[in-house]
Amino acid sequence: MAEGQDLEAFIEAIKAGNILKKRNVKVKDPQVMGALINNIYNADERNRFQGHQSEVWSVSINPDGKTLASGSKDKTVKLWNLETGELIRTLQGHQSEVL
Structure with missing residues (x-):
């Protein structure tokens, strides 16, 4: 990820999660879910x-x-x-x- 783009990455992770939720997709790949969750919970926008x-x-x-x-x-x-x-x-x- 490019430096200084934490907010953009955070927004994209939320969008991806919403798309999966709307389509009622159950993500079984732990790496995919881990990446989404990690991005959201570790966002540090200042x-x-x-x-x-x-x-x-x-x-x-x-x-x-x-x-x-x-x-x-x-x-x-x-x-x-x-x-x-x-x-x-x-x-x-x-x-x-x-x-």
Whole structure:
């Protein structure tokens, strides 16, 4: 697997599992099931929205499902477009980390 593609691999494993489930396929090959299960349970996706200079302490999604806000130890709040992953705006001025 290409480095940095953990999320993509995770999504593909879920899709494969859903296809098998919909088709009511009983997978008998332990290597196939092991690969799917291993990918799902050992996924370690971090920093997909890159931009903060320190740890992210809080995340909230707008009820419309289009915007994510992340608060960080770097004393900023960043607003992200969930459809594109792009940074919309950085809110500065906090005196301490944003929890």
